[in-house]
Amino acid sequence: MANKKLKLDELNRVDPETFKQQKKHPITVVLDNVRSGLNVGSFFRTCDALAIERIILLGITPKPPHREILKSAIGATETVEWIGMETNSELIEFCKEQGLPIICVEQTEESKEIQRVNWELPCALVFGNEVDGVNDELITASYFCAEIPQFGTKHSFNVSVCGGVVLWDMIRTLITK
Numbered sequence: 001m002a003n004k005k006l007k008l009d010e011l012n013r014v015d016p017e018t019f020k021q022q023k024k025h026p027i028t029v030v031l032d033n034v035r036s037g038l039n040v041g042s043f044f045r046t047c048d049a050l051a052i053e054r055i056i057l058l059g060i061t062p063k064p065p066h067r068e069i070l071k072s073a074i075g076a077t078e079t080v081e082w083i084g085m086e087t088n089s090e091l092i093e094f095c096k097e098q099g100l101p102i103i104c105v106e107q108t109e110e111s112k113e114i115q116r117v118n119w120e121l122p123c124a125l126v127f128g129n130e131v132d133g134v135n136d137e138l139i140t141a142s143y144f145c146a147e148i149p150q151f152g153t154k155h156s157f158n159v160s161v162c163g164g165v166v167l168w169d170m171i172r173t174l175i176t177k
Contacts, residue, residue: 016075025053030102033059035060035129035131038069040061042163043163044073047076047167048076054082055083056084057082057085058085058091059085063082098122098124100124101142104126104134105166106128106134106146110144113148114147119173119174125170126138128159
């Protein structure tokens with residue numbers, strides 16, 4: 001017998017109100033000056049799918065109800081908690097107050113490949129600008145930096161793809177402990 005694709009009503013997903021009440025993975029995703037609303041919307045969708053606690057939209061990162069965010073988020077801006085912040089110092093202070101070590105997803109001299117990271121929660125996971133990456137001030141404030149190993153000619157992944165890979169790796173390792 002052929003494998004049958006499930007219909008939407010067969011996926012057993014929770015409704016938005018139940019989702020808001022359910023326990024989340026204590027990860028705060030930080031988008032550091034991410035320019036594209038489509039990338040931001042993709043992060044919202046990924047954070048909804050993986051039950052991530054919140055997103056912080058830092059600096060010039062577009063904020064809902066931006067048209068591009070809504071287009072790719074497909075309603076996830078209504079289910080995932082988000083906070084807008086203007087400055088790095090505001091973020092760093094928030095993380096200190098909340099007891100969130102900052103982990104930057106960035107290629108540095110000392111970054112750890114994600115498969116070698118012993119993820120511990122809670123944490124703030126920072127993803128950077130599509131061209132310039134994570135701001136140096138946040139790298140300096142971070143507990144460590146993590147990167148995805150790459151084997152091709154390009155030097156980086158699209159930021160929303162990177163987010164999906166890293167967040168899934170975190171959740172996968174945490175649920176299999």
